[in-house]
Amino acid sequence: QSVLTQPPSASGAPGQRVTISCSGSISNIGSNSLNWYQQLPGTAPKLLIYNNSQRPSGVPDRFSGSKSGTSASLAISGLQSEDEADYYCAAWDDSLNGHVFGTGTKVTVL
Amino acid sequence: EVQLVESGGGSIQPGGSLRLSCAASGFTFSNYAMSWVRQAPGKGLEWVSSISVSGDSTYHADSVKGRFTISRDNSKNTLYMQMHSLRAEDTAIYYCAKTRGSCSGGTCSYRFDYWGQGALVTVSS
Numbered sequence: 266q267s268v269l270t271q272p273p274s275a276s277g278a279p280g281q282r283v284t285i286s287c288s289g290s291i292s293n294i295g296s297n298s299l300n301w302y303q304q305l306p307g308t309a310p311k312l313l314i315y316n317n318s319q320r321p322s323g324v325p326d327r328f329s330g331s332k333s334g335t336s337a338s339l340a341i342s343g344l345q346s347e348d349e350a351d352y353y354c355a356a357w358d359d360s361l362n363g364h365v366f367g368t369g370t371k372v373t374v375l
Numbered sequence: 376e377v378q379l380v381e382s383g384g385g386s387i388q389p390g391g392s393l394r395l396s397c398a399a400s401g402f403t404f405s406n407y408a409m410s411w412v413r414q415a416p417g418k419g420l421e422w423v424s425s426i427s428v429s430g431d432s433t434y435h436a437d438s439v440k441g442r443f444t445i446s447r448d449n450s451k452n453t454l455y456m457q458m459h460s461l462r463a464e465d466t467a468i469y470y471c472a473k474t475r476g477s478c479s480g481g482t483c484s485y486r487f488d489y490w491g492q493g494a495l496v497t498v499s500s
Binding site: 267296297298300302304309310311312315316321351353355357359361362363364365366367368369 | 410412419420421422425434435436437470476478481482483484485486487488489490491492493
């Protein structure tokens with residue numbers, strides 16, 4: 266069972282901006298850093314954003330992350346067809362003493 | 376280039392046992408924690424287990440506690456997951472993931488920065 270809540274889907278036309286939310290609690294997002302993972306169809310997940318807003322080398326600056334309180338969001342600006350994927354947020358949970366993932370959001374480029 | 380290659384997956388009957396391996400290369404394996412994350416068919420990601428650099432500390436999700444054991448052999452650059460008493464709900468792709476980060480000042484900043492391609496485990500009679 267996922268502890269972090271995300272909308273099941275999001276969509277936008279090429280070039281538009283899409284935002285995905287991730288809602289948690291004080292024991293996870295409220296206390297610890299939040300990461301985002303991108304999973305392209307049929308492939309393994311890939312780290313997209315770490316420590317709330319940092320991008321690993323090679324990730325385009327079209328992707329940005331933010332966190333406030335017990336919620337976080339991922340924004341994709343200048344949406345491209347290759348951005349069609351599932352996106353997951355994740356964080357350490359102090360109460361569970363383990364990692365927790367979001368429910369996942371499928372992004373569709375119209 | 377970091378590479379993580381899982382092996383050992385397959386089909387197994389309920390109640391059976393299986394051991395997954397993850398061969399690591401392209402980084403100093405003994406300097407990083409490692410984890411297993413699984414994904415049931417058509418479902419989301421679920422963290423399963425993590426292990427510290429030395430292997431002295433292990434963490435398991437409640438769903439597998441007492442049945443799965445994570446371990447590592449730093450001399451062989453290999454991560455393992457021993458799975459016992461397998462259930463149908465354990466059917467999933469199992470990914471090994473290089474794990475970075477730490478806890479400091481009450482804030483934990485962990486991330487899975489590299490993932491393997493996954494190993495499929497199917498539990499069915």
